[in-house]
Every structure is written in structure tokens, then in C-alpha cells.
Amino acid sequence: MRAEDGAPGFLTGEWCGILAILLMSNESTSETTLTPVMRQYFAAKEQHPDCLMFCRIGDFYELFYEDAILVSRELQLTLTARDREKKQPMCGVPYHAAEVYLQRLLRKGYKIALCEQMEDPKQTKTIVRREVTRVLTPGTALDPALGAEQSNYLASVCVLGSGAAQVCGLALLDLSTGEFRATEFAGSDGWGSLVDELGRVRPVELLYGTGLLGGVGSSGRLRLGEESGRAAHDAHLSDDETVAKMGHPDSVTASETAAGLDGIRTKTAVEEWVFTAEYAVPLVRNHFKVHSLDGMGLGGHEAAAVAAGALLHYMRATKQGGLEHVDGLRFYERSTCLELDAVSVRNLELVEPLFSGESAQTTLFYTMDACCTPMGKRLLRATLLRPASGLAEIEARLEAVGEAAGDLRRREGLRRSMDGVLDLERLLGRVAADSAGPREVMALAHTLGCLPGVVGAVRLFESARWQELGASIDPLEDLHEMIVGTIAEEPPVSLGDGGAIREGVDAELDELRELSRSGRQALVAIEERERARTGIGSLKVRFNTVFGYYLEVTKANAKAVPADYERKQTLVNAERFTTPELKEYESKILTAQERSGEIERRLFAELRRQLLEAAARMRETARKVAEIDLLGCFAHLAALRGWVRPQVEASGVLEFVQARHPVVERRLEESGGGRFVPNSVHLDADAGPAVLLITGPNMGGKSTYLRMAALLVVMAQMGCFVPAERMRLGLVDRIYTRIGASDNVARGRSTFMVEMTETAAILNTATARSLVLLDEMGRGTATYDGLSLAWATVEHLHDRIGARTLFATHYHELTLLAERLARLTNLRVTVKETASGIVFLHTVEAGPASKSYGIEVARLAGLPTAVIARAREVLKVHERAETQQVREASPSPQMQMTMFTPLSQRIVDRLAEADVDGLTPREALNLLAELQRELKG
Numbered sequence: 032m033r034a035e036d037g038a039p040g041f042l043t044g045e046w047c048g049i050l051a052i053l054l055m056s057n058e059s060t061s062e063t064t065l066t067p068v069m070r071q072y073f074a075a076k077e078q079h080p081d082c083l084m085f086c087r088i089g090d091f092y093e094l095f096y097e098d099a100i101l102v103s104r105e106l107q108l109t110l111t112a113r114d115r116e117k118k119q120p121m122c123g124v125p126y127h128a129a130e131v132y133l134q135r136l137l138r139k140g141y142k143i144a145l146c147e148q149m150e151d152p153k154q155t156k157t158i159v160r161r162e163v164t165r166v167l168t169p170g171t172a173l174d175p176a177l178g179a180e181q182s183n184y185l186a187s188v189c190v191l192g193s194g195a196a197q198v199c200g201l202a203l204l205d206l207s208t209g210e211f212r213a214t215e216f217a218g219s220d221g222w223g224s225l226v227d228e229l230g231r232v233r234p235v236e237l238l239y240g241t242g243l244l245g246g247v248g249s250s251g252r253l254r255l256g257e258e259s260g261r262a263a264h265d266a267h268l269s270d271d272e273t274v275a276k277m278g279h280p281d282s283v284t285a286s287e288t289a290a291g292l293d294g295i296r297t298k299t300a301v302e303e304w305v306f307t308a309e310y311a312v313p314l315v316r317n318h319f320k321v322h323s324l325d326g327m328g329l330g331g332h333e334a335a336a337v338a339a340g341a342l343l344h345y346m347r348a349t350k351q352g353g354l355e356h357v358d359g360l361r362f363y364e365r366s367t368c369l370e371l372d373a374v375s376v377r378n379l380e381l382v383e384p385l386f387s388g389e390s391a392q393t394t395l396f397y398t399m400d401a402c403c404t405p406m407g408k409r410l411l412r413a414t415l416l417r418p419a420s421g422l423a424e425i426e427a428r429l430e431a432v433g434e435a436a437g438d439l440r441r442r443e444g445l446r447r448s449m450d451g452v453l454d455l456e457r458l459l460g461r462v463a464a465d466s467a468g469p470r471e472v473m474a475l476a477h478t479l480g481c482l483p484g485v486v487g488a489v490r491l492f493e494s495a496r497w498q499e500l501g502a503s504i505d506p507l508e509d510l511h512e513m514i515v516g517t518i519a520e521e522p523p524v525s526l527g528d529g530g531a532i533r534e535g536v537d538a539e540l541d542e543l544r545e546l547s548r549s550g551r552q553a554l555v556a557i558e559e560r561e562r563a564r565t566g567i568g569s570l571k572v573r574f575n576t577v578f579g580y581y582l583e584v585t586k587a588n589a590k591a592v593p594a595d596y597e598r599k600q601t602l603v604n605a606e607r608f609t610t611p612e613l614k615e616y617e618s619k620i621l622t623a624q625e626r627s628g629e630i631e632r633r634l635f636a637e638l639r640r641q642l643l644e645a646a647a648r649m650r651e652t653a654r655k656v657a658e659i660d661l662l663g664c665f666a667h668l669a670a671l672r673g674w675v676r677p678q679v680e681a682s683g684v685l686e687f688v689q690a691r692h693p694v695v696e697r698r699l700e701e702s703g704g705g706r707f708v709p710n711s712v713h714l715d716a717d718a719g720p721a722v723l724l725i726t727g728p729n730m731g732g733k734s735t736y737l738r739m740a741a742l743l744v745v746m747a748q749m750g751c752f753v754p755a756e757r758m759r760l761g762l763v764d765r766i767y768t769r770i771g772a773s774d775n776v777a778r779g780r781s782t783f784m785v786e787m788t789e790t791a792a793i794l795n796t797a798t799a800r801s802l803v804l805l806d807e808m809g810r811g812t813a814t815y816d817g818l819s820l821a822w823a824t825v826e827h828l829h830d831r832i833g834a835r836t837l838f839a840t841h842y843h844e845l846t847l848l849a850e851r852l853a854r855l856t857n858l859r860v861t862v863k864e865t866a867s868g869i870v871f872l873h874t875v876e877a878g879p880a881s882k883s884y885g886i887e888v889a890r891l892a893g894l895p896t897a898v899i900a901r902a903r904e905v906l907k908v909h910e911r912a913e914t915q916q917v918r919e920a921s922p923s924p925q926m927q928m929t930m931f932t933p934l935s936q937r938i939v940d941r942l943a944e945a946d947v948d949g950l951t952p953r954e955a956l957n958l959l960a961e962l963q964r965e966l967k968g
């Protein structure tokens with residue numbers, strides 16, 4: 032496509048661009064209309080149409096046409112042109128500095144193909160051969176700036192079978208750590224669950240079969256971002272189409288699709304045949320060199336295996352090396368943990384702030400992160416997204432946390448033992464990718480060296496979990512010895528610099544080093560001797576890679592040079608010479624260096640091989656260290672912040688006394704914004720209140736109260752202590768959190784529709800063991816509609832589902848529900864009315880809100896006094912009308928319910944308007960009949 036756009040202008044044959052000059056001077060050009068380089072470019076582009084093509088020309092990577100325009104904008108580079116008419120845009124980045132630019136583009140979600148020179152331009156007379164040697168994509172390239180707590184998942188999805196037998200497979204690979212896992216979702220809602228899982232995991236890149244996502248296929252090839260408005264627009268359209276076209280429309284709700292797929296910037300279509308069992312499963316078997324996948328828990332999970340195989344295929348197709356550390360594939364199941372759907376993860380700000388651009392300090396992750404190691408941070412993040420659901424697992428952790436929380440000395444000993452522990456998994460990843468130099472390997476050794484200390488510290492604890500960890504962790508002492516026995520204590524950054532291997536490892540290496548050392552001393556001696564002999568005090572023995580060793584003499588002294596000097600090179604101010612003696616030393620030193628370089632490379636490669644052989648052990652140890660770190664972190668928080676051990680049980684209770692919202696509390700503390708006001712909750716799904724209806728003014732603390740409840744449940748099921756005086760928790764199977772549409776407008780979706788789909792998902796899937804939070808439901812539509820929907824939803828949750836529910840609303844009409852629903856309790860956030868207005872007390876107490884404080888809040892917000900006064904007048908009129916309606920509508924409970932519907936309002940209005948005295952009996956009867964018709968619908 033781009034070839035066609037660009038070709039016509041190009042075919043007219045303008046040759047004057049910068050590039051043309053560069054090329055003509057460098058390479059022969061043919062008589063055809065395309066330069067050979069451009070033919071190479073178009074051929075490469077055809078093979079990788081979805082990639083930005085970085086074409087190596089001399090010391091630069093050049094980009095052409097659309098790629099050039101896009102990249103120049105993304106990276107703020109100067110856009111030049113190859114021709115006078117500027118129809119053939121180009122831009123470039125220097126080869127040596129390319130890394131930074133590449134990373135920036137990858138982070139923005141682009142894919143990049145590197146088209147390299149396959150021959151040395153100096154060695155060839157004809158055109159240099161160019162080929163795409165690597166494709167970099169967000170999911171396959173290692174980003175050195177990746178945060179320690181972040182993961183960089185490449186995901187692959189597939190759907191096998193159809194109808195009731197349909198199974199959706201998902202595989203996830205984090206190349207930076209080697210973590211590789213897969214799962215499956217079966218049944219009619221399989222696809223929805225998979226998309227939801229994607230929303231939680233948030234991979235940076237998604238692979239799918241060309242047929243799978245329907246509309247995404249065409250533009251999923253590359254998301255062009257804001258640069259080209261059209262392309263972005265198209266891409267967006269096709270995302271919406273996805274919902275319609277995806278083979279299973281009824282199982283996919285708009286919100287799930289939005290949350291799960293929207294966030295993934297790079298979606299890569301892979302040929303459909305790759306996602307077949309015949310092709311993909313053997314790839315997995317071959318990679319792990321196993322006969323059957325049963326040992327990985329993948330037996331009978333073909334869809335998961337196919338997704339994993341397709342992922343390996345892609346790694347191959349993009350020419351990624353360094354997969355040695357990906358030494359295992361794990362089948363995992365979501366049902367073993369507390370389920371948090373993607374919408375709740377976002378609403379609760381577990382790991383990311385609700386609005387991008389806001390500081391990460393609003394997240395629970397930030398508040399809880401006191402981990403000492405990168406592995407611990409990643410586990411904390413993963414655990415936040417998948418808290419446990421089994422009582423035994425939670426209890427085991429709480430027990431361990433409790434022991435460490437109560438013993439400052441041992442706890443600090445443990446945490447300090449992890450001080451020098453670096454990112455074991457990432458270092459291993461770099462070793463596998465062959466991008467680890469001697470310093471990184473030494474860093475790995477330092478980390479391994481800390482492990483015995485960690486193990487010792489763990490073994491001082493007595494609870495079962497600590498004992499288990501202490502007994503099963505492999506401190507990898509052999510690997511530590513192997514590295515420190517091979518690598519020099521202070522190795523150079525790069526292997527090529529020499530000196531990476533320790534003395535005494537290889538006799539020949541030591542000898543060669545001695546030789547080049549003595550050779551260098553000899554050169555110093557030669558310099559001194561020649562200075563004395565010629566009387567030229569500034570004479571120097573120097574070295575460069577092109578001319579080797581030489582004697583340099585300034586122009587002024589050139590006359591004094593003895594006859595046995597051979598001229599090598601003349602510079603503006605100096606002459607360079609050599610002598611037979613110098614040549615001899617030169618060859619001795621250079622051969623010695625070359626040979627010792629070879630030996631060092633060989634020994635280093637051997638070490639690397641041995642380390643990779645032990646990759647599985649290292650990863651296992653890294654997992655254990657992460658677990659130790661996490662428990663230590665929980666213990667530290669419990670002690671530092673006065674958190675208490677929750678009482679976890681298999682009941683329907685959710686009760687806290689004097690609980691605090693951990694994030695808001697910490698933010699108040701740090702900003703000096705006052706003290707958090709603790710509040711209590713009592714819910715019981717089996718007996719007692721199941722639904723709490725919280726009313727009160729905006730800014731009163733309703734949303735905070737709701738979120739606090741959910742966060743404490745998440746924390747408790749993670750095995751962490753909680754900020755409360757006391758907490759009793761009957762295990763929760765799922766948490767649902769919905770925020771009314773108008774709180775969501777910033778997200779720019781058809782908000783009411785999103786809110787209703789989300790509510791539908793709750794009403795269809797919540798169980799009696801779930802925790803449901805509904806915050807300002809129904810705000811996104813007309814008052815009466817919203818109120819009616821909220822009313823019906825609360826009834827359904829109360830009567831049919833029986834889930835523990837917290838419902839915050841500004842519709843204080845809903846408080847009437849308490850009269851009808853036995854297990855609904857009204858709560859209100861309190862305010863104090865003072866002469867100068869209202870003060871928020873943030874205390875939650877029993878009872879319905881007595882009135883709406885909207886106007887008071889508006890006054891606090893600074894609305895002009897005239898507007899406030901007028902609003903008070905209008906309100907009075909309405910309140911009078913309402914009281915009247917209520918009076919008229921009572922005592923029938925049905926009428927009470929419909930008093931706020933627009934229908935009854937119309938009927939009331941017509942009755943009020945009717946001129947009873949002026950009506951004929953017939954007219955009166957007609958009116959009556961009409962009103963009745965309207966009432967019956």
C-alpha cells in the first residue's frame with residue numbers, strides 16, 4: 032500500500048535527495064527507476080507491513096514514507112525528503128543511539144523491523160545485501176527501563192470447538208523473567224471470562240488468529256495513534272466492530288470487551304493455521320523437550336497448549352533468541368482465588384490509578400509496597416489481583432505474618448538479609464538473551480551470595496509456612512561459587528574490554544596476559560629509549576585500531592627522526608613512524624590479546640551455559656524469595672501501621688470495627704490533611720443485614736466507606752493484616768464494584784450503557800458468597816429511570832441473590848426500601864449543620880439521611896449566593912409538591928412505589944388540572960377511562 036502511494040513520484044526519477052547522494056557515493060546504482068536500496072526497502076516492507084521499517088544505511092537507521100512521518104512526530108525528529116518535491120519523506124536516527132528511540136516507540140505500542148546490512152560496505156563492490164534480522168515488538172523486546180514491579184506480558188488467545196463445547200485458551204509469557212503460564216475458559220461465558228482475565232493481566236501485546244477478532248484483523252496490524260487521525264479512527268471503529276463480529280456475541284458484554292481488549296495497545300494477527308493442535312502442540316513439546324504436556328498440568332487442556340504453541344511460533348517468526356530461561360509452562364486456574372473482575376480492579380485502584388495521569392499514590396499497591404526485592408514487588412502486585420480463596424492458605428499466611436509482626440528483631444533481621452538481593456529473574460532473563468555482560472553476571476553472584484543469609488533468617492521463625500519455606504528453598508551456593516570462581520572481582524562492563532575472567536582460572540589465559548603486560552612495559556621502555564636517542568622529548572608510542580602501534584613525532588621535530596624510522600602516516604601537525612622492533616612487539620601484544628579475548632569469550636559462554644542449565648532452580652528460588660519478601664512486607668506493615676489479624680472463617684459474615692481506608696488514611700497522614708475517621712460495618716449473608724444502603728450528601732464519605740470494605744476484604748484474603756480494631760470475614764468468592772455512570776464520564780464511553788452492562792453482569796453472576804458494591808447506580812439517566820432501576824436492583828440483590836451488598840446513593844427516596852426489605856439496613860454519613868454551613872463528619876451511623884444537602888454542598892463549592900438562594904426557593908416548591916403527592920398516594924404501597932414515576936406524575940397533573948365543576952358526566956367518565964388506560968399501560 033505504501034509502495035503504491037510513494038512509487039509514482041518516485042518513478043519520475045528525482046535523484047537529488049540527501050539519501051540519493053549518500054547512496055550514489057556509497058553504492059553503485061542501476062539504471063532502473065528504483066534504487067536498489069529502495070527495492071530492498073519495499074521488499075522488506077512487504078514482508079513486514081505492520082512494522083516500522085528501520086533500514087540501516089551506513090551509520091544511520093533510515094525510515095521512509097509514512098513510517099518517516101509517523102516516527103518524526105512520535106520522536107520529534109526532523110523530517111527530510113529524498114526529493115525536491117518533498118514527496119518522499121524520510122528521517123533517521125544514528126545507529127549508535129538507536130536503542131533509546133526504539134524503546135520509546137515500543138513503549139508507545141509500535142512494532143519495529145530492523146533491516147540490517149548483511150555485508151561490510153567496505154568489502155563489497157556491489158550493493159550491500161540487506162535483510163530483516165529482527166522484529167521488535169512490545170511483548171518480545173526487553174525494555175531496560177521496565178519497572179521492577181511491572182510485568183511485560185505477551186498474550187496469545189485461541190478458541191477451539193464451538194457451541195457448548197467451545198473452549199478459550201490463553202497463554203502469557205513475560206520474557207523479562209521467563210514466566211510462562213496458560214489457562215482455559217470453557218462454557219458459554221468462556222470468552223467473556225478470558226477477556227476479563229486480559230483486563231486484569233494487562234498484557235502489552237496480544238496475539239490472535241486472523242479469524243478470531245473479526246474487525247480487529249484489518250487494522251490491528253498497527254495502531255497509528257493520534258498522528259494519523261484517520262487510522263486511529265479506523266482502529267477505533269474496528270474495536271467496536273469486534274463486539275459485533277466476535278463469533279460469540281451473546282457471551283460478550285460491551286464492558287468486558289472494553290475493559291479487556293481496549294487497554295492492549297498492540298494486537299498482532301497471526302495466521303489461523305498456527306492456532307491448530309497439529310501445529311502448535313508439538314512446538315510446545317519440542318521447546319520443553321517432553322513427550323507429553325501432562326507433567327505441566329496441560330493434559331486435556333488443548334486450547335491452553337495451542338495458545339502457548341502459537342506464542343512460541345511468534346517468538347520464532349520474529350527471530351527472538353534467548354528463550355533458554357523459559358523453561359517451564361504452568362497451567363493455572365482462576366477458580367482457586369478470590370475473583371476480581373477487571374472493572375473492580377480498576378475501580379478499586381488496586382494497582383493503577385483510576386485516571387491515567389494521576390499519581391500512583393492512590394493505589395493500594397503503592398500503599399502496601401514495603402517489599403525489599405523486585406520479585407517481592409511483582410508477587411505483591413500479582414497477589415493483589417489474585418487474592419486467595421482457600422481458608423487454609425490464608426490462615427497459613429496470617430500465622431506467619433503474625434509471628435514476624437510480633438518480633439521486631441527477627442523481622443528486621445529477615446528484611447535486612449534481603450538488602451542486596453537484586454532481580455534474580457530479570458538477571459537470568461538477560462543471561463538467556465545473551466545481553467548480560469560480566470558485571471551483570473557478577474551482580475547475579477552477589478544476589479546468590481545473599482541467599483544463605485536469607486535462608487538462615489527464615490529458619491529462625493517457627494510457624495509452618497516459614498518452616499516450609501526455610502526447608503525447601505535452594506540457596507544455590509554452587510552457582511554462587513561457580514560465578515565468583517570464574518569472573519574477576521571487578522569485571523569490565525563489556526566482555527570485549529578484556530579482564531572479565533579471574534586470574535588462575537585458565538593457565539593459558541594467565542600466560543597470555545603476562546605476555547601482553549610485559550609487552551606493554553617493553554613499549555614504555557622503547558618510548559623512553561627513543562626519546563633519549565633522538566632528543567625529541569615529546570616523542571610518544573601510541574596505538575590505534577587502524578594503524579596499530581606507532582611512534583608519533585610533531586612536525587617541528589620530524590627532521591630529527593633517525594633513518595631507521597619508517598613513515599606510516601602524515602597528519603597536519605605530526606608524523607607517525609614505525610620500526611621493525613615496534614612491529615614485532617605489536618604483533619606479540621595483539622596476538623596475545625586476540626587469543627586471550629577468545630579464551631575469555633569461551634569461558635564466559637561456558638559459564639552462561641551452565642547458568643542456564645540451572646535456570647529452573649534459580650527461578651524456583653526466586654519464587655520462594657518473593658514469597659518470603661511478601662510475608663516480611665505484610666509483617667512490617669502490620670507492626671508499623673498497627674494493622675490487626677483478621678478472623679477469617681467460612682461464614683457469611685463481614686464485620687469490621689473501627690476500620691480505616693488504608694490509602695486515604697496514608698494520604699491524609701502524608702499531606703497533613705487530618706485524621707481518618709474510622710467506621711464500622713456489619714453484614715451477614717446468612718442471617719442479619721445483607722444489604723447496607725448508605726445515603727447522605729456528596730463528599731460525605733460514602734464512596735470511601737464502600738471501597739474501604741472491599742479493600743479490607745482483598746487484604747485479608749491476601750493473607751495480610753488489616754487497618755481496623757477488629758475484623759471478621761466469611762470468605763468472599765468474588766468482588767463486584769460498580770460506579771455510577773456520571774462518575775465515569777471522563778472515560779468517554781456511552782456511560783449509561785456501560786453501567787447497565789456491568790450491573791447485568793453482577794445480577795447474572797454474583798452468588799450468596801459475593802461482595803457487591805454499587806456506588807451511585809443509575810446516575811447516568813433520567814432521575815425516575817435511574818431511581819426505578821436502582822430500586823429494582825436492590826430488591827433483586829436482597830431477595831434473590833443474598834450477596835453482601837453495600838449500596839451508596841444520593842436518591843434518598845430509596846431509604847423507604849427498609850420498610851419492605853427485612854434485611855436491608857439504612858446507614859447515613861453524618862454532617863454537622865453550623866451557622867456557617869455544613870461540616871462533614873465522615874462518620875457512618877444507622878438511619879436514613881434526613882434530607883439532601885445538595886445545595887449546601889454547592890454553596891461550599893462557591894456557587895454565587897444569588898443562585899443558591901434561588902435554588903432554595905425552587906426546592907421549597909418541589910418539596911411541597913412532593914409531600915402532597917405522598918399524602919395523596921398513601922397508603923397503598925404500590926402507589927408509594929410509583930409516586931416518583933413520570934407516569935403517575937402525569938396522571939396527578941391531569942387530575943389537578945381537571946375542572947371538576949365544568950365537566951359533563953360523560954367527559955368525566957372519558958377522562959377516568961383514559962387515565963385508567965394509561966395506568967395499565
Ligand code: ADP
Pocket residue numbers: 695706707708709710727728729730731732733734735736860873874
Ligand atoms: P461521597 O462518595 O459521599 O461523595 P467520598 O467518599 O468521595 O464522598 O469522600 C469525600 C472526601 O472525604 C474524600 O476526599 C475523602 O478523602 C474524605 N473522606 C471520606 N471518608 C473519610 C473518613 N472516614 N475520614 C476522613 N476523610 C474522609
Ligand code: MG
Pocket residue numbers: 730733734735806807
Ligand atoms: Mg461518591
